[in-house]
Amino acid sequence: MQRIVMHLDMDSFYASVEALRRPELKGKPLAICVFSGRTKDSGAVASASYAARAMGIRAGLSIREARAKAAAWTKAAEGKGDRSPSDAQGSGEVAFLPYDIEYYRQVSDRIVGILEEEADAVQQAGIDEAYMDVTDRAGGDWDRAREMALRIKRRVLEEEGLTCSIGIGPNKFVAKMASKRQKPDGLTVVRTADVGGFLAGLPVGKLHGIGGKTAGTLEGMGIRTAAELAAAPEKGLEEAFGERKSRLLREKALGLEDSPVERRLPKQFSRLGTLKEDTDDTEAIMEKLEALSGSLKKRLDGKGISFRTVTFIGIDDRLGLRTRSETMGETADVAKALPVLRKLVSSFVSEFRGRKLRRVGLTLSNLTYGTESRDVKGQKSLKEF
DNA sequence: CGACGTGTAAC
């Protein structure tokens, strides 16, 4: 049977969730911010509501830049005595709210619960998106799949008060591209026969998985659209990208992909934070790492996860990132990670003497789920579950 | 092959 896959993407997820908590904010320009704590306004925007996006505020901007955009907008509106619809909704009063990932995770988990009731298989792909395989339930019928998507959108709206956009296609890649087509509150179906036409005119950089670097290289080769990429001579691509990646690029251009929708367990957990001031002092760094590891501990303990590999992440004053890691002989808990981190940090600072760090963090990986322990060869040595 | 470090990508 022809596979049918959906991709659901929540609309400006963080901002919409905050608007639910504080209904007076609904429809207003909101910027959900990660305040780094270094200065009053240091940090970045993690998500912006649609009213804020209309002012040019979007995820990734520094909070300072976002405030400048908000101010510029207000000034322009005042100067013209203008009250256009988007700005009647509250220009000049962009709400800059702190981001609350714990809470967003709770909402996200409930939405995934809904999806699991509606689909044959669900794969979470980030806090605000998920793939669903609906082949069996739709009986391979695109119209039925569309009805299912409408039902999912209705349930998410009724039960969580949130809108989302859904794309439907013959595989995950096309479904993902389709969900981006119409937002917010969109629904886009791309049948197998329509895949070619759907992708052909898209700039290569818009294809999921092709970022700035790859798009730049392709453009340098005169390849600008998916159709041009699909038709590009194999030889040139392989010279630039190697065999494996070339094949991947070609498949993207053609919308060919067939990986299953499957529940995945995280392979690593990490936390990164900004130091009050740049430092090369092991003790100051350890203090920050202890705080960060505490929040990781909560997440791991709750799920009964242990790990073998600890990675120290250091980001210097020029924003260059370096890592140092060590794998232990047996699975460990967070308490055992601290002495390992201390070792990694001190070797790091002596190696990069004079290079002060701005941000530090840690990653825990090589995970073991459940209560079993594991020896060096990765064999389960106690109870299987 | 496992371990380690880096780059790319998406969020």
Place this chain on the structure above:
DNA sequence: CCTTTTACACGTCG
């Protein structure tokens, strides 16, 4: 002067 978190590919080393 700028966030966070995760995944994965690739090169290299022993």
